[in-house]
Amino acid sequence: MKRNTTTRQCHADKGFDRRRSRQWTFAHLVNTLSIVVALYALSTAAFAQATLDIAQVSAPAGAIVFLPLYYAAPDEVAPATLVMQVSSPALAFEKPGALATPFLAENGKMLDCEPGNYSVSLAIFGGANPIPTGTLCHLLLRVSPEAQPGNTFPIHSEAVHGADSAAAYTTVQTHSGAVLIMDAPRKHSADTSEDWSISLPELIHVIDLYKANEYHCEDSDYAPGVGDRSCAPHDADYSPQDWRVNLSELLRVIQMHNAPYGVYHVKQGSEDGFAPGPFGY
Secondary structure, eight states, rough: OOHHHHHHHHHHHHHHHHHHHHHHHHHHHHHHHHHHHHHHHHHHHHHEEEEEEOOOEEOOOTEEEEEEEEOOOOSSSSEEEEEEEEEETEEEEOOOOOOOHHHHTTTOOEEEEEEEEEEEEEEEEESSSOOOEEEEEEEEOOOOTTTTOOOOOEEEEEEEEEOOTOOOOOOEEEEOOOEEOOOOOOTTTTTTOSSSOOOHHHHHHHHHHHTTTTTEEEEEEEEESSOOOSSSSOOOOOOTOOOOOHHHHHHHHHHHHOOOOGGGGEEETSSSSSESBBOOO
């Protein structure tokens, strides 16, 4: 009987040792995996790639679009030069194709670009200093007048190459952008040609309304002097809306006529619902 008791105790001790061994092995495995994950996270952070992001902008058919190209520099081995091609099979690039931001010149860099019909080649260079994080340039595109609301036109950056100060190749990760076609918003009353631009003859017509000190509805347009007021007031007449175009309201239309790239866009929350420049400006 004593021998059997000793044998059972021995078996019990062995079972306890096996359980303790399994528990230690599992805990050791968890600790090892935690260390591996931590090392991977550190290595990923240390060697994060440079990235290029093209923005998304909403615009109506026929509009000119201003699309930012944003760059994020890596922590190490940052490129001093970038060369790329940006393309869109459905959007035409307006000359010059891309416009450098003041940020580039402030950091001793320059932009060179060669626009094609549906693509533009870009080179950002100058000096041995790394290109810093920021908006490098704006792409200038025109949406087809035949584009339909709800369409999405992707814009891809292709053949992107980076080189550091020693001319060694650096990897650059890219993220595509897009132009989302919105429902056609109402254009400014002064834009009688409905091309998102206030031409000189259109501006002169508003000047005539200003000189008359009063205006009225006439067919589908407006005319100087007293008359029918059954239509909506002119968009130039907004502060106050009193069937007169005052000096500050006229200056606002002149501002749109002189807008960057000769176009304007709708902008909620602005003084008159519009703003100078392309969509996305």
